[in-house]
Amino acid sequence: MNRSLFARAIVASAAIACATAPIDVPSAEAAPAARKTAARPAPRIDLAPIEAQLRSREASSLRAGLASARDAGQAAAPVAPAVQALLAGGLPADLAIEALQTLAVIGTEAHAKVVVPYAHHRDAKLRRKAIEALTRLRGAQAAATLRQRMSDADPGVRGAAASGLGVLGVREAVPELFLALDRKVGEAAGSIGTLCNPEQCKQLLDRTGRIGFDVLSAGFDQLLFRSGSEVSDDFKLEVVGRVRELGTQEVNRFLEEIQGRWPAQGSKRVKQAIDQAVIATKGGAGDKQGGAQ
Numbered sequence: 156m157n158r159s160l161f162a163r164a165i166v167a168s169a170a171i172a173c174a175t176a177p178i179d180v181p182s183a184e185a186a187p188a189a190r191k192t193a194a195r196p197a198p199r200i201d202l203a204p205i206e207a208q209l210r211s212r213e214a215s216s217l218r219a220g221l222a223s224a225r226d227a228g229q230a231a232a233p234v235a236p237a238v239q240a241l242l243a244g245g246l247p248a249d250l251a252i253e254a255l256q257t258l259a260v261i262g263t264e265a266h267a268k269v270v271v272p273y274a275h276h277r278d279a280k281l282r283r284k285a286i287e288a289l290t291r292l293r294g295a296q297a298a299a300t301l302r303q304r305m306s307d308a309d310p311g312v313r314g315a316a317a318s319g320l321g322v323l324g325v326r327e328a329v330p331e332l333f334l335a336l337d338r339k340v341g342e343a344a345g346s347i348g349t350l351c352n353p354e355q356c357k358q359l360l361d362r363t364g365r366i367g368f369d370v371l372s373a374g375f376d377q378l379l380f381r382s383g384s385e386v387s388d389d390f391k392l393e394v395v396g397r398v399r400e401l402g403t404q405e406v407n408r409f410l411e412e413i414q415g416r417w418p419a420q421g422s423k424r425v426k427q428a429i430d431q432a433v434i435a436t437k438g439g440a441g442d443k444q445g446g447a448q
Contacts, residue, residue, distance in 0.1 A: 270292065286316050302320065
């Protein structure tokens with residue numbers, strides 16, 4: 156065999172050897188990027204059976220379809236119009252509650268319109284579930300309805316509406332939240348702490364001693380963990396000082412819980428004040444309300 160043929164034979168033999176050689180699979184530690192690239196997309200869900208159940212006249216089928224849609228989460232978003240149609244057409248209370256819960260999971264702001272009438276239903280449980288659904292669906296209609304329902308006859312509805320306004324970030328509702336707080340809607344405190352401007356935050360702190368600490372603590376929690384210029388470190392120090400003055404066991408438990416959650420990157424000054432307040436309130440007086448809430 157001449158040299159040229161011999162060289163080509165060697166190259167061909169090497170190519171065959173490479174093709175048939177076992178593949179060296181990178182270890183888990185060596186190739187995390189490879190695993191990421193090879194990740195499979197989430198399996199697609201066959202929504203046809205769910206949609207068929209949602210169009211059924213049988214309560215058991217409707218219930219099964221609603222449950223399946225909730226379990227599927229956003230993957231079931233295409234069947235939201237079917238759930239919307241069920242609510243628009245009217246349902247027995249138990250199925251209406253399940254439909255509201257389902258639409259809250261798979262729906263969007265565009266579906267809030269069909270939920271609003273249920274927030275005015277004669278059944279208080281339905282009203283509460285509608286408020287919870289609107290809180291998840293979000294949007295202007297949701298915010299307006301929650302503001303209205305803070306004057307609901309049912310305390311559970313009032314509380315759900317007050318909490319929802321904080322979740323939705325409806326800052327213009329803070330004056331109404333103060334009215335609700337003064338009328339013993341305790342859930343308003345947390346939302347005020349989430350939304351208040353500096354002047355409003357001080358108004359919340361000034362209620363210390365007039366309203367029970369068990370109510371105000373949710374608002375103080377929000378104030379202490381808020382970032383940005385609206386709630387300064389100096390104001391947070393004032394919150395810790397006012398809380399410390401109460402000196403109860405309940406206050407000590409609150410401060411210890413705050414201490415345990417304080418972020419490593421949080422203010423060192425505020426952290427020091429919290430640490431000192433925890434020590435100062437150890438073995439404090441028995442739990443007592445700082446107001447007549």
